[in-house]
Amino acid sequence: MGSDAVHRSFVVVDVESYGDLTRTSPHRTAARNGMYQVMTTAFADCDLPWDDDAVDDAGDCLMVLLPADTPKGVLVDRLPERLVAALREHNHVHAAGARLRLRMAVHSGxxxxxEHGKTSAEMIFTYRILDAAEAKRALRDSTATLVLIASDPFYQAVTRQRPSARPDDYRPVDVQVKEIRTRAWVRLVDGRPLGADRPAAPARGLTLAELGPIVEVLLRTPGFETREGxxxxxxxxxxxxxxxxxxxDRQDTVSIVRACAHYPGGLEALLEAIRFYADGTTEMAELDTLLAQRVGGV
Known part of the structure; x- marks a missing residue:
């Protein structure tokens, strides 16, 4: 037998690249445990109620349903920063495969x-805006650990009314996911877009003429020539x-270089990471020259 509708606020988070093949089963277990830990820690820090019966678990994704009397402003002016702090603690003590970067969406309805559970068009809507391509791209193309997505009604009624929620840090995005066509608002809670601090090579694929010399140098670059490096x-x-x-080695290096070239500033980020191990070597100088030629279009 059905029941009358009850108002709830929704917070849903999703782990970036949870299913990536570079993650092992122990990595995924640590990431899942970490997802719960950072969420419960952040909720406790914000005095938000946590009820296991009000949590939907989808493996790499959690939705928390909050009571109608929960102050909505807390979800956008305190919770994101506390979640970032908990994510940094988790990532500091875990290997790369177990680290977390999250998208978080907020909405209400x-x-x-x-007798079987619950159903809600608004819950489905929240999952849809979480999967917005622009939200995924914002996290992927940044150094952030958390990207926040607010539905347009939530942004207009809550976020925009609270200076402490940093409404000017959001940008509007169009969401087209399955049956949903709507507007949402996206904010990088921490970090910055890749390449924001310096001129970056265009985010375009490498031609074979560009790829070949870079791969050849990398295969003999100290600190990069082995899988462990x-x-x-x-x-x-x-x-x-x-x-x-x-x-x-060659296929692995090609895949790494192609992937980095896909991201704004990705090749620069790769070379800076290599520089820690290979600074002052002939190979590092060659790589700098090759990157300069690509940026300059030589």
Whole structure:
């Protein structure tokens, strides 16, 4: 038998690249445990109620349903910063494969309960805006650990009314996910877009003529010529978990370079990570020259 609708606020988070093949099963277990830990810690820091019966668990994604009397402003002016602090604590003590970067969406609406559980068009809507392509791109192309997505109604009624929620840090995005066509608002809670501090090579694919010389130099660059060395270098890249890896040195290096070239400032970020191990070598100088030629279009 059905019930009347009950108002709830929704907070949903998703782990970036949880299914990436570079993550092992122990990595995923640590990441899932970490997802719960950072959420419960941040909720406690904000005096928000945590009820296990009000949590939907989708493996790499959690939705928390909050009571109608929960102050909505807390979800956008305190919770994001406390979540970032908890993420930094987690990432500081875990290997790259177990580290977390999250998208978080906020919305509110009605929920219907029955003997089997609950259903809500607004809950579905929240999951949809979480999957907005622009939200995923904002996290992927940045050094952030958390990207916040607010529905347009939530942004207009709550976020825009609270200077402490940093409404000017959001940008509007169009969301087209399955049946949903709407506007949402996206904010990088921490970090910055890749390449924001310096001129970056255009985010375009490498031609074979560009790729070949870079790969040849990397295969003899100290600190990058072995799989173990490449693993250490990639730990310093914020988008490392979504780089496809291969067993053979050449194929692995090609995959890394192609992936980095896809991101604004990605090749620069790769070279800076390599520089820690290879600074002052002939190979590092060659790599700097090759990158300068690409930026300059030589």
């Amino acid at each position: 009605e929920v219907h309960y029955d 490449r693993d250490l270098v990639l730990r310093d890249l914020p988008f490392a978990t979504i780089i496809g890896r291969h067993g053979a």
